[in-house]
Amino acid sequence: MATCEVCGNDYDMAFEVHAQGVVHVFDSFECAITRMAPVCEHCSCRIVGHGVALDGRWFCCAHCAREAGAKTIADRETLPGGRR
Numbered sequence: 001m002a003t004c005e006v007c008g009n010d011y012d013m014a015f016e017v018h019a020q021g022v023v024h025v026f027d028s029f030e031c032a033i034t035r036m037a038p039v040c041e042h043c044s045c046r047i048v049g050h051g052v053a054l055d056g057r058w059f060c061c062a063h064c065a066r067e068a069g070a071k072t073i074a075d076r077e078t079l080p081g082g083r084r
Contacts, residue, residue, distance in 0.1 A: 006031035042068045 002014035004027035011027035017036065018024075026032040037046040041057050042064035052059045054073060059065040065073045 002027075004028070004031050006035050040064050 001010050001012045002016075002025045003010050004014060005025055007027065009027045014025050014027045016023050016025055017032055019036065024032070024035065026035070033046055033048055037048055038051065038058045039045070040047055040051075040060035042059055045060050047058055047060045049060070052062055052065045052073060054065050054070050057068070059068065059070075062070075062073050
């Protein structure tokens with residue numbers, strides 16, 4: 001059994017996440033997200049999806065990036081003809 005590094009639970013189905021040369025052990029995705037997911041600099045939620053990066057800052061979506069002052073950012077690029 002392995003012990004979750006977030007909650008301390010000793011669990012027979014714990015799993016490892018290898019990131020940047022470090023091995024992390026968790027008993028649930030919730031604990032993995034708590035430890036590893038970045039935090040939106042506008043609304044403070046955990047960024048579980050792709051997020052938006054701007055000048056070294058992370059946001060959960062384009063809306064939060066715009067609220068923080070971004071002028072030219074979108075969730076998706078617009079294709080020629082206005083299609084997404």
